[in-house]
Amino acid sequence: xxxxxxxxxxxxxxxxxxxxxxxxxxxxxxxxxxxxxxxxxxxxxxxxxxxxxxxxxxxxxxxxxxxxxxxxxxxxxxxxxxxxxxxxxxxxxxxxxxxxxxxxxxxxxxxxxxxxxxxxxxxxxxxxxxxxxxxxxxxxxxxxxxxxxxxxxxxxxxxxxxxxxxxxxxxxxxxxxxxxxxxxxxxxxxxxxxxxxxxxxxxxxxxxxxxxxxxxxxxxxxxxxxxxxxxxxxxxxxxxxxxxxxxxxxxxxxxxxxxxxxxxxxxxxxxxxxxxxxxxxxxxxxxxxxxxxxxxxxxxxxxxxxxxxxxxxxxxxxxxxxxxxxxxxxxxxxxxxxxxxxxxxxxxxxxxxxxxxxxxxxxxxxxxxxxxxxxxxxxxxxxxxxxxxxxxxxxxxxxxxxxxxxxxxxxxxxxxxxxxxxxxxxxxxxxxxxxxxxxxxxxxxxxxxxxxxxxxxxxxxxxxxxxxxxxxxxxxxxxxxxxxxxxxxxxxxxxxxxxxxxxxxxxxxxxxxxxxxxxxxxx
Amino acid sequence: xxxxxxxxxxxxxxxxxxxxxxxxxxxxxxxxxxxxxxxxxxxxxxxxxxxxxxxxxxxxxxxxxxxxxxxxxxxxxxxxxxxxxxxxxxxxxxxxxxxxxxxxxxxxxxxxxxxxxxxxxxxxxxxxxxxxxxxxxxxxxxxxxxxxxxxxxxxxxxxxxxxxxxxxxxxxxxxxxxxxxxxxxxxxxxxxxxxxxxxxxxxxxxxxxxxxxxxxxxxxxxxxxxxxxxxxxxxxxxxxxxxxxxxxxxxxxxxxxxxxxxxxxxxxx
Numbered sequence: 001x002x003x004x005x006x007x008x009x010x011x012x013x014x015x016x017x018x019x020x021x022x023x024x025x026x027x028x029x030x031x032x033x034x035x036x037x038x039x040x041x042x043x044x045x046x047x048x049x050x051x052x053x054x055x056x057x058x059x060x061x062x063x064x065x066x067x068x069x070x071x072x073x074x075x076x077x078x079x080x081x082x083x084x085x086x087x088x089x090x091x092x093x094x095x096x097x098x099x100x101x102x103x104x105x106x107x108x109x110x111x112x113x114x115x116x117x118x119x120x121x122x123x124x125x126x127x128x129x130x131x132x133x134x135x136x137x138x139x140x141x142x143x144x145x146x147x148x149x150x151x152x153x154x155x156x157x158x159x160x161x162x163x164x165x166x167x168x169x170x171x172x173x174x175x176x177x178x179x180x181x182x183x184x185x186x187x188x189x190x191x192x193x194x195x196x197x198x199x200x201x202x203x204x205x206x207x208x209x210x211x212x213x214x215x216x217x218x219x220x221x222x223x224x225x226x227x228x229x230x231x232x233x234x235x236x237x238x239x240x241x242x243x244x245x246x247x248x249x250x251x252x253x254x255x256x257x258x259x260x261x262x263x264x265x266x267x268x269x270x271x272x273x274x275x276x277x278x279x280x281x282x283x284x285x286x287x288x289x290x291x292x293x294x295x296x297x298x299x300x301x302x303x304x305x306x307x308x309x310x311x312x313x314x315x316x317x318x319x320x321x322x323x324x325x326x327x328x329x330x331x332x333x334x335x336x337x338x339x340x341x342x343x344x345x346x347x348x349x350x351x352x353x354x355x356x357x358x359x360x361x362x363x364x365x366x367x368x369x370x371x372x373x374x375x376x377x378x379x380x381x382x383x384x385x386x387x388x389x390x391x392x393x394x395x396x397x398x399x400x401x402x403x404x405x406x407x408x409x410x411x412x413x414x415x416x417x418x419x420x421x422x423x424x425x426x427x428x429x430x431x432x433x434x435x436x437x438x439x440x441x442x443x444x445x446x447x448x449x450x451x452x453x454x455x456x457x458x459x460x461x462x463x464x465x466x467x468x469x470x471x472x473x474x475x476x477x478x479x480x481x482x483x484x485x486x487x488x489x490x491x492x493x494x495x496x497x498x499x500x501x502x503x504x505x506x507x508x509x510x511x512x513x514x515x516x517x518x519x520x521x522x523x
Numbered sequence: 524x525x526x527x528x529x530x531x532x533x534x535x536x537x538x539x540x541x542x543x544x545x546x547x548x549x550x551x552x553x554x555x556x557x558x559x560x561x562x563x564x565x566x567x568x569x570x571x572x573x574x575x576x577x578x579x580x581x582x583x584x585x586x587x588x589x590x591x592x593x594x595x596x597x598x599x600x601x602x603x604x605x606x607x608x609x610x611x612x613x614x615x616x617x618x619x620x621x622x623x624x625x626x627x628x629x630x631x632x633x634x635x636x637x638x639x640x641x642x643x644x645x646x647x648x649x650x651x652x653x654x655x656x657x658x659x660x661x662x663x664x665x666x667x668x669x670x671x672x673x674x675x676x677x678x679x680x681x682x683x684x685x686x687x688x689x690x691x692x693x694x695x696x697x698x699x700x701x702x703x704x705x706x707x708x709x710x711x712x713x714x715x716x717x718x719x720x721x722x723x724x725x726x727x728x729x730x731x732x733x734x735x736x737x738x739x740x741x742x743x744x745x746x747x748x749x750x751x752x753x754x755x756x757x758x759x760x761x762x763x764x765x766x767x768x769x770x771x772x773x774x775x776x777x778x779x780x781x782x783x784x785x786x787x788x789x790x791x792x
Contacts, residue, residue, distance in 0.1 A: 391632030403632030431628030523592020
């Protein structure tokens with residue numbers, strides 16, 4: 001329900017037929033929670049321009065931890081003015097509050113001004129679009145001396161100026177440090193994020209405002225209205241701690257650049273990334289670390305935020321290298337990163353950092369191993385690390401498990417040390433089919449090698465055979481005990497092509513109808 | 524004495540020309556990989572040239588295994604021949620398309636042992652789109668730390684693509700091996716081979732003897748074409764001329780093999 005509907009006297013919870021009876025021209029849109037959720041997430045992404053610590057409070061709230069961030073924009077009031085102003089430009093109705101605790105910010109944002117419309121999502125007037133409502137607030141983390149929150153409520157509408165919002169009034173939504181008690185006192189009890197039944201119960205005994213609760217004996221309150229009431233009260237007052245769950249992993253290092261004039265060219269974006277990389281390099285060097293996972297956040301003018309991340313196979317901190325990796329990533333994703341009307345802010349964050357000690361390099365710059373690592377990073381930036389693999393031998397007889405394919409950035413030289421055992425003493429095929437292919441084989445005796453077999457509709461005459469090599473399933477893998485023993489044969493056809501085939505099941509002991517499979521190709 | 528000075532002067536001039544043309548390695552200085560079979564090496568002018576692209580065509584679907592084997596044998600050879608400047612030996616890169624592995628099977632690590640390749644020096648890139656194979660191949664060939672890059676192609680290449688790959692290989696100095704189907708398009712590759720498995724001779728115990736390859740050199744930009752049958756001895760890690768093998772077969776006793784393997788290992792290491 002939007003503001004215009006509220007002014008016509010409609011209420012949340014009213015039957016649609018009643019509302020239509022009052023105002024026949026009413027426009028109705030169905031509630032669409034998934035779309036609301038997506039919008040809320042987009043808003044949360046956008047809010048990352050203020051602080052990396054952004055949490056969601058569905059269905060309509062976003063919470064920002066702005067501890068230590070406010071001074072970047074000239075103080076809390078300026079930050080809030082900037083945030084609310086920009087969201088309003090995008091057409092949201094916003095309520096925002098800054099406070100010491102999540103609970104307090106939530107309460108002040110929603111109930112700080114009783115004259116503003118409350119919740120509702122299903123009824124709208126003809127000239128309005130689908131109303132979504134969001135709120136945003138922030139919270140205290142235990143490790144900061146002073147925590148501030150911004151909370152807000154938006155419905156994507158243009159009626160805000162009509163409501164006469166002004167900056168003075170918005171400033172009232174900033175609760176001074178330690179002022180949570182005074183700020184909360186005049187608010188209704190519903191501002192404590194309580195279940196509706198509890199609110200009704202409280203109202204029945206005349207406890208309508210938070211002030212009524214503050215000085216009551218806690219034990220009695222808990223006994224009568226449940227411990228949730230005490231918990232919420234303590235959280236709002238900052239006696240009990242409440243943490244927000246950040247939507248994104250918190251970066252170790254961050255560098256950002258804002259632009260007065262939006263940039264749109266790929267060259268400019270990459271140039272900025274390189275400059276930010278150089279700034280990060282100084283910090284990384286000071287801490288003796290290098291980046292393993294880097295994320296670039298591109299904030300578009302129209303409010304959309306694009307994330308691009310690159311992973312590396314070893315810690316890096318060279319800006320030029322970072323730039324090249326992002327260039328590959330951009331090339332690979334192509335149109336997914338449409339600059340639209342341009343980006344007005346770019347942030348480069350190091351999400352995962354690892355120790356990187358300075359290495360003295362020789363004058364001879366032809367270090368091939370280093371070049372290969374760079375190549376792996378570049379390939380991975382384009383096609384993804386799950387495509388760039390190294391085979392690591394595994395100590396088992398079962399051919400399918402004898403080599404594990406591991407991401408190239410997760411292997412070390414130690415992993416790939418040759419296994420002394422079955423794998424090195426017998427010949428194994430060059431290629432192995434992920435699923436052994438059934439073949440029709442004819443053998444002279446049921447447990448002998450095949451004389452001819454048909455694979456993919458082609459008949460192959462067997463010229464020479466070596467085998468069998470009997471491989472039974474390892475008992476610790478075969479929990480249900482149904483895996484059959486395999487007899488492998490190396491086979492050469494008349495043409496000279498070599499195959500690895502096996503018969504599944506020991507004749508007469510495990511099965512009377514052994515089946516044949518082709519498992520791999522030899523040279 | 525005077526002849527030596529003249530050759531030196533000539534190669535210096537060639538290097539100068541190469542520098543002007545922007546290629547890192549002058550044609551004369553380009554190393555090559557001898558296959559160890561006199562007929563082939565003579566046709567190739569000493570061996571398979573590094574820093575170039577070569578095409579390998581299986582003679583039929585059945586011969587894919589043989590083609591892979593030949594490619595890996597060459598890659599292993601390059602890895603051993605090219606001395607690493609610092610640190611460990613150069614890597615070999617294998618590129619395949621994920622959907623094509625249903626047809627050919629996936630590269631199986633333990634099987635590489637027979638071609639003298641160490642698992643820790645082999646990178647496998649399995650990409651979802653065929654077009655990425657070319658991009659990965661070009662990047663890999665341009666990298667000096669890659670001794671050889673083998674790509675299993677599912678699509679036809681035009682002249683531009685093979686030309687780009689050749690240029691990348693010339694910069695990186697590695698061996699580019701394109702496993703591809705026969706195609707009517709012209710190509711900038713230095714050589715084109717048609718590879719088939721050939722019936723092998725059983726070993727002394729009646730088991731499978733050394734794998735035999737029927738190699739047809741269809742295209743050779745610096746020499747004549749030809750057709751040869753060679754054997755691959757996985758203990759020695761070398762190609763053999765079947766004629767010489769037929770006359771005197773190696774004594775198949777284990778201690779001898781163990782010794783030869785150890786010597787091959789130490790050469791590889």
